[in-house]
Amino acid sequence: MCARKIAGVLGATGAVGQRFILLLADHPDFELKVLGASSRSAGKKYIDAVVWKQTDLLPEFAENIVVSECKSDAFKECDIVFSGLDADYAGPIEKEFVEAGLAVVSNAKNYRRAQEVPLVVPIVNPEHLDMIEARKADGKKSGFIVCISNCSTAGLVAPLKPLVEKFGPIDALTTTTLQAISGAGFSPGIPGIDVLDNIVPYIGGEEDKIEWETTKILGHLSSDKKEIRALSSEEIKVSAQCNRVAVSDGHTECISLRFKNRPAPSVEQVKDCLKTYVCDAYKLGCHSAPKQTIHVLEQNDRPQPRLDRNRDAGFGVSVGRVREDPVLDFKMVVLSHNTVIGAAGAGILIAEILLAKKLI
Amino acid sequence: MCARKIAGVLGATGAVGQRFILLLADHPDFELKVLGASSRSAGKKYIDAVVWKQTDLLPEFAENIVVSECKSDAFKECDIVFSGLDADYAGPIEKEFVEAGLAVVSNAKNYRRAQEVPLVVPIVNPEHLDMIEARKADGKKSGFIVCISNCSTAGLVAPLKPLVEKFGPIDALTTTTLQAISGAGFSPGIPGIDVLDNIVPYIGGEEDKIEWETTKILGHLSSDKKEIRALSSEEIKVSAQCNRVAVSDGHTECISLRFKNRPAPSVEQVKDCLKTYVCDAYKLGCHSAPKQTIHVLEQNDRPQPRLDRNRDAGFGVSVGRVREDPVLDFKMVVLSHNTVIGAAGAGILIAEILLAKKLI
Amino acid sequence: MCARKIAGVLGATGAVGQRFILLLADHPDFELKVLGASSRSAGKKYIDAVVWKQTDLLPEFAENIVVSECKSDAFKECDIVFSGLDADYAGPIEKEFVEAGLAVVSNAKNYRRAQEVPLVVPIVNPEHLDMIEARKADGKKSGFIVCISNCSTAGLVAPLKPLVEKFGPIDALTTTTLQAISGAGFSPGIPGIDVLDNIVPYIGGEEDKIEWETTKILGHLSSDKKEIRALSSEEIKVSAQCNRVAVSDGHTECISLRFKNRPAPSVEQVKDCLKTYVCDAYKLGCHSAPKQTIHVLEQNDRPQPRLDRNRDAGFGVSVGRVREDPVLDFKMVVLSHNTVIGAAGAGILIAEILLAKKLI
Amino acid sequence: MCARKIAGVLGATGAVGQRFILLLADHPDFELKVLGASSRSAGKKYIDAVVWKQTDLLPEFAENIVVSECKSDAFKECDIVFSGLDADYAGPIEKEFVEAGLAVVSNAKNYRRAQEVPLVVPIVNPEHLDMIEARKADGKKSGFIVCISNCSTAGLVAPLKPLVEKFGPIDALTTTTLQAISGAGFSPGIPGIDVLDNIVPYIGGEEDKIEWETTKILGHLSSDKKEIRALSSEEIKVSAQCNRVAVSDGHTECISLRFKNRPAPSVEQVKDCLKTYVCDAYKLGCHSAPKQTIHVLEQNDRPQPRLDRNRDAGFGVSVGRVREDPVLDFKMVVLSHNTVIGAAGAGILIAEILLAKKLI
Structure with missing residues (x-):
């Protein structure tokens, strides 16, 4: 069995971020290691930074992760980064991550309209992810973003x-x-x-x-x-x-x-x-x-x-x-289900497809 | 000032019947005198027969009206009868009332499709009530039914x-x-x-x-x-x-x-x-x-x-x-508002139009 | 018939303020003339300053009142001022009003514990308002505050x-x-x-x-x-x-x-x-x-x-x-009813009692 | 590993019965084999007899079980019978089951007050189940009933x-x-x-x-x-x-x-x-x-x-x-959770305790 890929979550204290964390608990493909949130939360243990509002309990593995700021440096070992950032903040942060060569799957709306960014519902149009492979062949650096749909x-x-x-x-x-x-x-x-x-x-x-x-x-x-x-x-x-x-x-x-x-x-x-x-x-x-x-x-x-x-x-x-x-x-x-196939869950399944297609 | 017209309500203990009673309290044109319900309720004072479920209180005038059975005899002095009967019962009862020469405004669906019965939303097609006048000119007896829409x-x-x-x-x-x-x-x-x-x-x-x-x-x-x-x-x-x-x-x-x-x-x-x-x-x-x-x-x-x-x-x-x-x-x-312009209220306004058009 | 007393409302755009306005529409004793809100709203017509969230429509008389800042100068002709201010702001504002000789009935909690301030549920302890008369006999100036209970x-x-x-x-x-x-x-x-x-x-x-x-x-x-x-x-x-x-x-x-x-x-x-x-x-x-x-x-x-x-x-x-x-x-x-006898309505009834007792 | 005990459910189409079925799906100790309901449902496949109203799907194993009438004959191979019967019917049916030597865990209220019947909240007073053992020592036949609390x-x-x-x-x-x-x-x-x-x-x-x-x-x-x-x-x-x-x-x-x-x-x-x-x-x-x-x-x-x-x-x-x-x-x-520890779930846990105590 292969080692699991390293994952990070941006906007980890928000509603979408919390769902990412739940879905990544005990995930066979991904190991969640990095949590990013606002500077107000950075430096705290996740359990002290978050107001947990899910019906499932906060997974134990996440409790003691120390929250990072949303900068690519802290995420550089990540094979995949899930972004639950609010649209007010997602634009420049996600851009910086892509430029740093990271693979980002984002729930924010900021880049959905960009022609070079796939907008993917994983049970519908995973073939659009083939853009990513194509681009790599061009010799461009490997950072990219995939947008989850509304x-x-x-x-x-x-x-x-x-x-x-x-x-x-x-x-x-x-x-x-x-x-x-x-x-x-x-x-x-x-x-x-x-x-x-x-x-x-x-x-x-x-x-x-x-x-x-x-x-x-x-x-x-x-x-x-x-x-x-x-x-x-x-x-x-x-x-x-x-x-x-x-x-x-x-x-x-x-x-x-x-x-x-x-x-x-x-x-x-x-x-x-x-x-x-x-x-x-x-x-x-x-x-x-x-x-x-x-x-x-x-x-x-x-x-x-x-x-x-x-x-x-x-x-x-x-x-x-x-x-x-x-x-x-x-x-x-x-x-x-709007928070599963309509948001965080879609992001996880997109990442699983990326992995199956050897794009991460 | 003219005397008010005498009104009756069929299905008086039901949801629609209760609304008719509320709308007829202190009505300038109509005086509610007869309440009809099932034989289980007949003979009781209304206050003892009804499970009142409205946000407005049961009007005092209705409390002591003795409930009648739903037969035209009990309603013969009525100028207008409002029917809140359930569709399971409305068919034969309303027919008997019309044959007895009574004017019925019904919330039940039973006669809505009949071509000779006007189906009226009072703020929309009151001109369809002109059928009633026409029929009277034919010398037919004056009983008639008007249906309230869904x-x-x-x-x-x-x-x-x-x-x-x-x-x-x-x-x-x-x-x-x-x-x-x-x-x-x-x-x-x-x-x-x-x-x-x-x-x-x-x-x-x-x-x-x-x-x-x-x-x-x-x-x-x-x-x-x-x-x-x-x-x-x-x-x-x-x-x-x-x-x-x-x-x-x-x-x-x-x-x-x-x-x-x-x-x-x-x-x-x-x-x-x-x-x-x-x-x-x-x-x-x-x-x-x-x-x-x-x-x-x-x-x-x-x-x-x-x-x-x-x-x-x-x-x-x-x-x-x-x-x-x-x-x-x-x-x-x-x-x-589904229980006003969509049900009992529509019935009351239809009756007001009938009165204004001298059809009752 | 006497002229109506002049009334003002502090915190007029908030939830409690809106209820005061509704209750003062067509009130036989009070004529609402002055509306106070934050400096963000001051200078605007009320209809442009408020996000009206009541089930009753915004009364026409209030639509074009130009909103004032919450300073006693703007309220000096008022016989009574109703305060729907948030507790974060009510303290100094209400104090300034009382010092300016105004009669204030407040829904805020700030002065409820003060021994010299009556805390009144108008259907329960209106006799506590007799403190006000007493104080006037002392020759103190006539400004006072009455608190509405929680x-x-x-x-x-x-x-x-x-x-x-x-x-x-x-x-x-x-x-x-x-x-x-x-x-x-x-x-x-x-x-x-x-x-x-x-x-x-x-x-x-x-x-x-x-x-x-x-x-x-x-x-x-x-x-x-x-x-x-x-x-x-x-x-x-x-x-x-x-x-x-x-x-x-x-x-x-x-x-x-x-x-x-x-x-x-x-x-x-x-x-x-x-x-x-x-x-x-x-x-x-x-x-x-x-x-x-x-x-x-x-x-x-x-x-x-x-x-x-x-x-x-x-x-x-x-x-x-x-x-x-x-x-x-x-x-x-x-x-x-928490917004009537439990809040704004209590304020209005307190003012009516004050008037009946000739305390305003 | 021992064979699983055979279980039956009375009132299988009702709200409590449906919960029993869900909780018995893939249960390590019990194998649900008999479903009893009214004569109206008896003889039908369960999937055709039930209006399934649970958020979890109807377990496949139960779909094709043919519903029996609520008589002990049909349940005689059961080691344990869970009763979700309505109180209007539970009295004589449960009595007949006990007299036939069956072990019944009931959610109905009918026998809760009987001094010789344990009324058990399984996380609270399982020691009351010791009555059952005692009775067996008396040589009485082995049928018994345990009541789940309100x-x-x-x-x-x-x-x-x-x-x-x-x-x-x-x-x-x-x-x-x-x-x-x-x-x-x-x-x-x-x-x-x-x-x-x-x-x-x-x-x-x-x-x-x-x-x-x-x-x-x-x-x-x-x-x-x-x-x-x-x-x-x-x-x-x-x-x-x-x-x-x-x-x-x-x-x-x-x-x-x-x-x-x-x-x-x-x-x-x-x-x-x-x-x-x-x-x-x-x-x-x-x-x-x-x-x-x-x-x-x-x-x-x-x-x-x-x-x-x-x-x-x-x-x-x-x-x-x-x-x-x-x-x-x-x-x-x-x-x-009223339908788990407060009803069907309590019944299952009581049966597990009975098994652990070798009372079934």
Whole structure:
């Protein structure tokens, strides 16, 4: 058995950082050694620096790690660095890390739009990671960044990938989201009064993110593998309406879509396509890859966040109520675990794929 | 000042019946005298028969009314009868009342599809009540029934009416609803475990109701005023996705729509049209008619059920986030109070319109 | 009819300030003319300075009032000033107002412990306001401050007052509170994740406040009317356990108490005493005084916050489940509206009493 | 390695029965072979008979078990039968099982008060199971029943046991509970409208159960091991106030207690006693026994149900905020998982203890 790769976490005291730590406890491929946080926390033991807010207990191995500042020097032995930094800070810090030759998997939005940066949902478009290999062949230094998608984008694109592979392009797509509060972190996060007996029909920037990230994730790697060509607005129209609801974890999305090709497939064909999809990460033998990528539920009233969000430890996506749509072709309900496949968990699985592809 | 009309309530101990009683307390036009319920309750004082579950106290005037069985004999002095009966019982009872010459405004779904029965959202299509006058001219006996729409339909069609009047027909319409639990009554209603940290993405029969009721409410009275011609599926495509959420009162709907005519109006034109709409009920001077039929909210994060559901005492509808839609023409968020304009309140306002039109 | 007294509000953009404004809209005794807030808001129209978060709409009269800084100069024409200031700022500002001769009713905790400052729950101990008159006879200048109690104290002491008057002193008292989130304001207030599928069994400083405020409110005015003598820990033992729960408005308290005198009264005597209590504010004809000070509910499962918090517009207190206690003498459940009788509403009613007693 | 004991579950389609099935999946000691339910379900495969409502998926092994009627014949090969029957049915069914010589561990309340039936919280009073051995020595047939305590009693008595062992008897005890909705099952369970923005300060029969069950669980086995002598009301006074709150799993209890002996121990002594307590089930090596019986949390705002209910897989109990009480000696907050240590999990652990003691 090989030695485990050394891992670090940036933004280790925040909501996403805490999830990275949980997911890295007893991980067969990675050994978490370095935790980075603000200068306020640096120098303290992690247990003294963090306000731990997870339902799982703080893993013992992390308690006594002394927190570092977010500078590449402290992370230089790391084979992989997971960034849970807030967007307000992520830009220059992640840049400095890449320039220092480090491999960064980031949950921050700062570099998602950069054409030379892969934006990856690991159960959907791991082939975009091939950009990294290509670049290495160019002789460039080995630092790079991979961006995790926005949480609500991850759930949306999961069922689209197999459908597009099988039935050809989607030309119109709508999603109305009912998003969990954990997506907003917890300092302070969503105020209680906003989600008690209430809905907030707005999440700043979220609709825009869903609409364009979808075009990049469903887009194609250029033949020289140097950039991603996002789908144009001629190729696909995407419309999102986002709501914050009183759910702790798990984003529910009511989606509709229309295929470009006629005749459209049948409902049964759509369901079969989703059921039989096996993501590449699973074929690659990645530790966290879901055995069943997409769970197609047949009960009328499913998926439900409280009951279904933890399928395949949150790495699987659930789809229910697949039916014809009077306006577009099909409508269905998609549920994904926003802090697993929609955030930290996606980062871990991306790293596992990078390892399987020998990119780290 | 005229004497008030005599009113009765069927299904008086149920959720809708209780709301009728609250709305009829101190009503300037109606005096509630007869309460009908199951034989289990009949003969008891109302206060002893009911499990009162409203946030407003049980009005004193109703406490000592002795509950009747749901037979027309007991209601024969009533000028108007409001029915909050469950659909399991409403069919034959309401039929017997109409045959006995009584005027019934019903919240039950049983007769909504009947072509000779108006299906009315009082701030939207009170002109459909003109069927009743027509029928009287035929010499038929004066008993009749008017159906209140489904709660989520009411909110949806409210903004459509002025838009269609001004900009012409809508050819495609989608709504994803986030519906309050009060719509399901309370015996037992929605289980707590279903809405705690959860969403149920299904409400039995609801999507179908929204899709066809919309075509009838936006439909046209035939020239002989004897029936309603619903819009065909060629004329309008409607698609609904319904969710139950942890909200006590107030249905939120994320809607999108496309007009038939090109070019489509601008966002500003749409908003102006909604803002300036004055419903006929208000012009007729009806007591419960909203001063502002549609509140167009400009803040990004509104409407919200807890903050906005009580505008115009729940008879007004709130619309926010009017913006262009990449797939259809426009998207927006609509909030309506499901137990007021979506149920019992609609019944009261329909009766006020009937009175103003001298149909009772 | 007399002219209305001129009123001002300090901390006008905050949660408590907004409630003061709502309660002063169309008030028969007071005309709100001056709004004070931080220098960041000063100079703006109120509608531009505030993030309005109430379920009732922002009253039109307040929209265009230009916000002042919190200095007495701007308030000098005020007969009464209501302070909703945060405790971090209230100390020096309120002091400056009193020194400038102004009458201040404050929701802040800063001066509650001062012996020369009355701490008043208006339905409980308005006689403590007689300190003010006394002081005027001394020739001191007319500025003074009256403190509103902590919200959970208000509900607790409401039933105690009539019981003590009738059955003599209480020697032991316990309360376990289930407190609404509105009590914590909204910037940011309680995080949603803390109250979704959760209880927080701690509210900083709250238990201590309940334990000592009770001794002052149930304490006695010295014979020279110059100070309040709180009950000693020999005279009454008070123990509080405080929890934050997922309720928007309305504090529920499960209390137990033991009287000093033997034999203790019967359950029926206790209930009769509570039912027949009429607070002095009502006898004085105060506009906001509850017609029924204490509602004794007989149903097993009441009071409930959603159903009972608005009795007497939130100025009345509900008591249910009065029964014998195996450890002390009696246990019962008390519900009070924390932002009405427990905060801003109490302030308004105190001012009405001051006016009725000709102290302003 | 020995063969696993054969287990059956009565009431297998209900809330408690489903939890038994989950806990028996892959259990090292027990092999679940027989599922009993109503005649309506009998003869069907379990997967077709059940409406599965757990967050964990239905274990595959149980899907195809054909459901039996609740008669001992079908269970005769069982070494242990777990009963999740509703109290309306449990009485005669469990009696018939015992008479047929079966060993029954029941969650129903029907036989809890019987002096010859042990009422056991497995982390508290497993010594009461010694009654069973005693009875066998009498030559009676080997059927017997062990009752699981009420869920809120289990949490309450957990910290009391070590305290009484160390510091002597408790003479007064109060608890105010904030109970999760899962305790009420789900057909229909607690209505959503009762726990949305609300508290219900009443749970039928619950306070009485807590008050007397505590006296039996803390009571003593007679010297002939034939009956349990409950503590008298002279020996201990117990007072409970019960509330239903919007929490899915996990009962929070704010308790106070006074010891008989003077001087009372210090806060530190109380905490040390709780921290160092190791339950007998753990010493016996039982599979489900908590490694840490009582978690003493030092953070001010803990335990919280969402964060702490799953400690030791729900078999451990959390205690926080241990402090002096002005009325009794100490107050503290206790959190226990109501469907694990408070119901089905307790049943499993009791069976493990029975096995370890060779009573099955």
